[in-house]
Amino acid sequence: MNRLRVTSGPVLALAALWLATRALMLWLTVHSGARLLGGGAVTREVWRLYFRWYGLLADGSFPAHDTLWQYPPGAGAVLLAPGLLPGLTYFQAFVLLTLAVDALTTAALVRAGTRPGRSLLGAAAWTGGLPLLLHLPLARYDVQVTALAVLSLLASARSPRAGGVLGALGALVKGWPALVLLGTPRGRPTRTAWASAVWTGVAGLALLAVFFTHPLSFLREQGGRGVQLESLGGTALNLARHAGWPGRVRYRYGAMELVGPHVHAVATASLALTALSFGLLVLWRVRARRWTGATPFDAALSAVLLFTVTSRVISPQYLIWLIGLAAVCLTSRQTGQRPVAVLVLAASALSTVVYPMCYREVIDGSWAGCLLMLARNGVLTAAAVLSFVRLWRGARPPARTTVPATQSRTGADRLPDHALSVS
Template sequence: MNAVPNALMPTATTLLTRRHSLTLAAAWLATRALMLWLLAHDATLPRLGEGRVAREVWHRYHHWYGVLTHGAFPADDPLWQYPPGAGPLLLSPALLPGLTYFQAFVALTLAADAVTALALARAGARPGRSLRGAALWVGGLPLLLHVPLARYDVQVTALAVLSLLALPRSTRACGALAALGALVKVWPVLVLLGIHRRQKGREGAKRRTDRRKEPGAWTGFKGPRTGAAAWASAAVTATVLLALVTALFDHPFAFLRHQGGRGVQIESLGGTVLLLATHAGWPGEVRYQYGAMEFTGPHVALVADASLALTAVAFGLLLLWRLRCRHWTPTTPHDAALSAVLLFTVTSRVISPQYMIWLLGLAAVCLTSRHTTQRPVAALVTAATAVSAAVYPALYHEVTTCTWTGVTLMLVRNGLLAAAAALSFARLWRSGTARTGRDTGSRPQVLRERPVPASL
């Protein structure tokens, strides 16, 4: 009597997963069409930035493209503040010769976006997993309006997301993808922070997993492929690619000189403090320099130094967590990556709108698992992303002129980010240092991701 329902269960599960996947695909097509429409009308609708958003690609990126095609990095341009890996990425529109540089760049950005959504959907469709991560990426990215299509942070985030999703199968692939991302914008190296020194790949797990156990069970760190392989792979990949770029281009490390000269951007946490200070009589001014609107005036250097000090404190906290962590789960690398990038973003001297793309991608990876500790953090990140669209481009003039509307927007956005960073690290710390069965001498508990239908 029970045989028929049991036989039908896989079919029902498959149909449910397909329906959710089709819904996500339709949502991706609809939202990306809207983002393209906004980008096409960037110069005609004042609230969309009056052309500033798209100008980043067709003016600045295209100019750098011309310099890079002659075999050199733009060493004399103070706006060039990116690692050597950004060069090949900015040259990538040449792969689509039938399009203009702007059209090819947007097309490749959409392709990276689609790959990210597909990877998250495939990860979430596995037994015991969740499609919430794919839903967050598909629905969260349009909250930034058309900005993601005119920045290359989508491509960088795609590398970080793929790196984390590759970890259960291949620690070496995880390390190589993280290194590729780090060579473009540095921060993807943080995705390796939460990999245990005994993190296993699929091969080791298969040899030691009892076939009678449920699929996806966490079986401990016994595989011969350790987390050290991820770091070694990242080091080898970075070394080889840096050597190749150095051989092909002149001045690959010119960005270090320009990056060090940056001040306090008005959208950073320190910038919010200075925004409030302007209403208390502080005589500072907002000026465009180093490719961003930054504060100039007395005590700005002190605020910049305080930001660097807070970054050092954040690094120390993460290092302390790493040393104290005793309870590792399959979601620990994901949760640690989001927590680390949040801490470094909040304490940075610069928090550009496109930084929210990084946080959305990492939060989406966390939500592919039902056992993540970062679910409320993902909600805060999503809320901060929505406010970021009001900050830039919609009401950016209010921020740059230090009006109370601009101050309020920055207090809300950065308050949400600060709360997300604090909550993220607190939950990461609690989950990693909590006493377990192994600590008390009893039988260690096994974390199982039960093979239930994937859902939103």
């Protein structure tokens, strides 16, 4: 009863915060045509692009030969879901479902945070962190993907099988949630989680292949992507424009990409850094000797951060993933990622200034735009490095404290004779 009284106050405060912030996000969505909010560009992706894909998916086909379709086939189920709500436009139904999934994620984090030895800080980070991206989360399906990753991590502690299933479903929708299984404890939990994930993935792909044509068409378009303006490589090239680099910005593959000399080399370097990051994560997994309840959470955040900062594309909605994973870490009092979570929230706020507020400055390559991108990506890079360093250090067993022989003897000399007797 006492514990109930202690937790009910913070939970009610979180509920009030969620209602207030989501009302604000809805208001921003309704008024998204304002110039400072992107002039309608943020919400346009739902009612124009997603709705067009919805029509194709409803006819039983994935958008083959569409350069903008770069998502695993599970994304089709998410984009079809708004059709289950009659009496609403596609846009209205999409936003309503996104809010429902957001509420589910918040409830899961609250439930995890109220358990003994856990913290409500994770639920607070998600509730207060998501609005830092303004109305963007309501106009992308990344909240749904992040929810699957969050639920996978929270479920894995009690049921590795359920964690594997949810992780695989997330991977079927957008790939990256497969990384949440990286930190599963060794032995049976790992075998169970990964086996469940593989079987779920295979079954899901088979089911989608039965009901839809061209389920793997996204692979062709994904391979053709270049260097997005907001990536680390894009930031470097944008700065190079001030030094005479003759490249320019062009809309390709659903993003603003840089084209010109040396772009291919930058893209190759990004892929090499991603491969190096994967190697470091595998090395951590092999050498890790100490697991705590927070290790799977910390490993997931570190892995996704590394893959994000080394990617050729760092879209603003990627911050939704990082906020969700940071929130899961903060549900545990054993996490070593608290300063990383602060950096993630700071990067989210900076990302909003970049897009949609000052995106024209970024596209034009002005000094203001370049410095904004440098700040956002600098914070993200610092977060990724710090996250992996803390993950690596946390995997080492605590050092044993040994007393030098001279100190031991000196101390023993001061003890009475009967204290040294073994009889």
